[in-house]
Amino acid sequence: MSLTTALALALAAPAVPPPVPPIDIDLSGKAPAEMQPYRTGTNGIERRDASGAFVYSVALPEGIYRVTLTLGGKQEGLTTVKAESRRLFLRDVLTKRGQTLRRSFLVDVRDASLPAQPAGAPRFGQTVLLDERDLASFNWDDKLTLEFLGQPQVSAIHIEAVTAPRLFLAGDSTVADQYGEPFTSWGQMLPAMLDDHVAVANHAKSGATLKSFIAQLRFSKLLNQAREGDWLFIQFGHNDQKAEWPMTYLDPVQTYPAWLRSYIAEARRRGVHPVLVTSPERRNFDGAGRIKDTLGAYADAVRKVAAQENVPLIDLNRDSIAIMQALGPDVSPRAFAEDGRDKTHNDNYGAWLFAAAIARQIRENIPELAPYVIAPDFDPAHPPLPDALQIAPSLPLAQDKPEGT
Numbered sequence: 186m187s188l189t190t191a192l193a194l195a196l197a198a199p200a201v202p203p204p205v206p207p208i209d210i211d212l213s214g215k216a217p218a219e220m221q222p223y224r225t226g227t228n229g230i231e232r233r234d235a236s237g238a239f240v241y242s243v244a245l246p247e248g249i250y251r252v253t254l255t256l257g258g259k260q261e262g263l264t265t266v267k268a269e270s271r272r273l274f275l276r277d278v279l280t281k282r283g284q285t286l287r288r289s290f291l292v293d294v295r296d297a298s299l300p301a302q303p304a305g306a307p308r309f310g311q312t313v314l315l316d317e318r319d320l321a322s323f324n325w326d327d328k329l330t331l332e333f334l335g336q337p338q339v340s341a342i343h344i345e346a347v348t349a350p351r352l353f354l355a356g357d358s359t360v361a362d363q364y365g366e367p368f369t370s371w372g373q374m375l376p377a378m379l380d381d382h383v384a385v386a387n388h389a390k391s392g393a394t395l396k397s398f399i400a401q402l403r404f405s406k407l408l409n410q411a412r413e414g415d416w417l418f419i420q421f422g423h424n425d426q427k428a429e430w431p432m433t434y435l436d437p438v439q440t441y442p443a444w445l446r447s448y449i450a451e452a453r454r455r456g457v458h459p460v461l462v463t464s465p466e467r468r469n470f471d472g473a474g475r476i477k478d479t480l481g482a483y484a485d486a487v488r489k490v491a492a493q494e495n496v497p498l499i500d501l502n503r504d505s506i507a508i509m510q511a512l513g514p515d516v517s518p519r520a521f522a523e524d525g526r527d528k529t530h531n532d533n534y535g536a537w538l539f540a541a542a543i544a545r546q547i548r549e550n551i552p553e554l555a556p557y558v559i560a561p562d563f564d565p566a567h568p569p570l571p572d573a574l575q576i577a578p579s580l581p582l583a584q585d586k587p588e589g590t
Contacts, residue, residue: 205250208243210342213258223328231330232580237337240580242323242330247295248346249384250329255341257285262338265577268292268331270322270362271369272387273377276576280338290376291349291384297325299405314401318391318588322364334577351386352379352554353407353457355398355448356420358391358530358587359465359539365583367522369533371465371501374540378560386410392588394425394433395444404451413456416554418499419448422464422483423529424589437482445490460551461491463502465539468521468528470514476506497551504542507565519571522586529590533576538568 210228212220217239223229226244233239256264257280266275266288274290297312297319315325323330333339352375354360360372372387379385388407390398398404398421411417425435425444435441445461452459463484469477484502491498509517518525520535531539544560 205245205248205346207343207345208245210243210344211340212342213340225327234580238332238334238577238580239337240330240332241342242328243342243344244327245294245329245344246327247298249349249351250292250294251289251345251347251381252292252329252331253287253289253343253345254339255285255287255343256280256338257283258338258340259283260338261336263335264337264339265334266290266331266337267334267373267579268329268376269294270324270364270373271332271579271581272362272373272385273576276377277335285340290381291347292329293351293384293386294329295325295386295406295410296327297406299402300409309405310402313403313406318364322362324362324364324387332579334579349382349384350415351384351410351412352416352418353411354385354387354389354418354420355404355407356389356418356462357393357423357464358389358589359423360387360389360420361391361393361587362387362389363391363530363583363587365581366578367532368527368530368583368587369522369536370531371536371539371543374533374536375543378540378544379557380559383416383554383557389420392424393421394430395421395435395441395448396425396433404448408451408455411452411455411457415457416460417448417452417457418460418462419445420462420464420501421445422480422487426480426483437486441483442486442490445487446494449490449494449496458497458553459494460497460499461487462499462543463487465501465505466509468509468517468525470509474510474514476509499543499546499550501539501543501546504546504565505539508538508542508568511566511568512570516570527586530587533578534571534574537574537576538565 217233220230223231223242228243231240261282262280264278354372376385428434449459464480467479522530522532541563544558545563548555548558
């Protein structure tokens with residue numbers, strides 16, 4: 186190898202970041218109004234409201250972090266915790282006056298950077314292509330962000346960098362981290378269904394298709410982070426089926442299965458375990474109270490590819506239909522955003538139901554991941570009713586509907 190070539194490769198190789206020392210933050214006895222404000226490169230509060238809920242950020246580089254919280258204090262608390270853009274980790278942790286509890290979970294933190302291509306290779310952008318919604322979220326920045334909701338009582342935060350398997354999510358708006366209420370995806374609820382031995386890395390994007398996910402360099406970012414032994418859940422279909430989007434349209438017989446196979450091949454080449462997920466159905470009832478089929482051909486294609494490629498299948502299309510039909514035309518709107526006016530995108534309640542269905546199928550169909558599942562048993566034909574499953578809303582509010590329908 187020539188000196189010139191060696192130098193070019195060295196310059197192209199991503200720099201190895203220095204190890205991140207553990208971080209301890211003492212919040213005992215402090216009301217949100219007494220906490221220091223966040224400034225770039227530090228830690229502090231970013232937002233609070235009159236209920237006592239607050240958003241707290243810690244400057245950190247890309248990586249996986251174990252967050253250990255000491256909850257409780259002088260007052261009784263009922264604490265819900267979300268991280269980054271509203272990924273749920275802890276729900277309604279009750280602490281009595283003077284009681285403290287410790288809870289830990291893994292958070293995947295990332296930025297938008299991509300490694301430089303070696304000399305002579307095709308030129309691509311140096312970052313994932315981000316839009317204004319990405320920039321409004323907490324997913325693509327240089328910090329870890331935690332939301333403390335409900336009636337939070339937080340005494341201390343301990344953060345340490347760890348090595349752990351990632352469960353990557355690639356998909357559209359029904360999977361993606363929605364940055365503001367009332368829109369929520371099953372991908373944002375899934376972390377609460379798993380223990381602290383696996384990190385959910387949600388790379389899904391509203392409006393995404395199998396083609397656009399690659400064109401916007403999101404798949405490149407995902408594959409650059411992926412390591413042998415990780416998992417990749419793949420769910421596309423809502424937008425791929427749109428013939429009016431000619432640059433990204435994929436027919437369910439030829440091109441859609443072919444693109445699914447390319448994702449599977451890229452994962453397997455790196456020792457990553459692919460999993461196919463059928464798309465949840467839209468909430469459209471016929472006169473007999475049955476859900477109308479709008480995605481069946483694409484769900485069938487996923488099932489066929491999964492069988493042919495010997496890939497684990499999560500059949501969310503089947504379970505989503507069972508959930509909506511069990512709730513019926515009158516109750517099921519409460520599982521969707523904007524009081525049911527949106528028939529595609531869930532609210533917190535509906536996202537929890539869909540994530541619970543996925544957790545159930547992980548436990549049943551993927552033995553390697555089953556030990557990580559901590560969600561209670563769930564029957565899609567008998568879902569809990571909305572009033573029995575309240576989830577504290579986040580502080581950020583969405584100004585627009587997610588892209589895609």
